Amino acid sequence: MDIIIRGENITVTSSLQDYAEKRISKLEKYFNAPIETDARVNLRVHNTEQVVEVTIPLQGLLLRAEVGEEDLYSAIDLAVSKLERQIKKYKTKLNRKGRHGAKQAIQNAGTTVTKTADEEETLSVVRKKHFVFKPMTVDEAILQMDMLGHSFFVFNNADDNSTAVVYRRKDGRFGLIDQE
CATH class of the missing domain: 3.30.505.50 (Sigma 54 modulation/S30EA ribosomal protein, C-terminal domain)
Structure with a gap:
């Protein structure tokens, strides 16, 4: 996984870049195969808050976390924690649906897979409401x-x-x- 770090209204120091890369690269432990994607990290100052936004697009899954804190290092830690929870939630969701190969699906999330028409997952509406627009x-x-x-x-x-x-x-x- 390549990690692209960008700063808005802030200078990204080498120590900050090293820290962000080290923390975000730990997410690779959830995947058996190397992830072939770019993790985009945006660091910015918004008013008095230090904001960290991390986006990792994977096959069939978009991991995204945005955290604002007083300290940029704390914000990076919290963003990585959010991403870890998202990965765990996704794994649990796959396991609960009873899909065979759920572990393989998350392991192969970074690889490109072409699905046939039979394998396409159908989305369904779980609740429908009708009302008159006033x-x-x-x-x-x-x-x-x-x-x-x-x-x-x-x-x-x-x-x-x-x-x-x-x-x-x-x-x-x-x-x-x-x-x-």
Whole structure:
């Protein structure tokens, strides 16, 4: 696994780069074969927080962790811990589904495998809801979302009569997805 480290608003020192590479390369112990992918590490300063974002794309799985801490080294440790939990959760999920070769699937996650039509995993809807979109403003939609305790809310935007989605971002603010 190649580790690409990039800094935004921060100079990546050699000791910081060595530490990040050492910690992230420990994730390879969960795979029997060498991982043929690039682990992208983004280090940045956001207000008073040191933020570490790690993305590792694998075959059929995307490992991603984003952690903000006062100390960059602590943030790296927490990001690696999150990634370890994701790998363990994925392994457990494969084992629970009763798939044969679950261990091999995680071991071969870094290799390219072509599936036949019979082997394609089908996705299924587990719950379906029907409701009437009531025209409302963005502020009303945010209020409705908060009252329901949801992290997103679909509504008919009264301003332009289009379907839109408001959602709560990680930083606590709100986002809006609107049709063009």
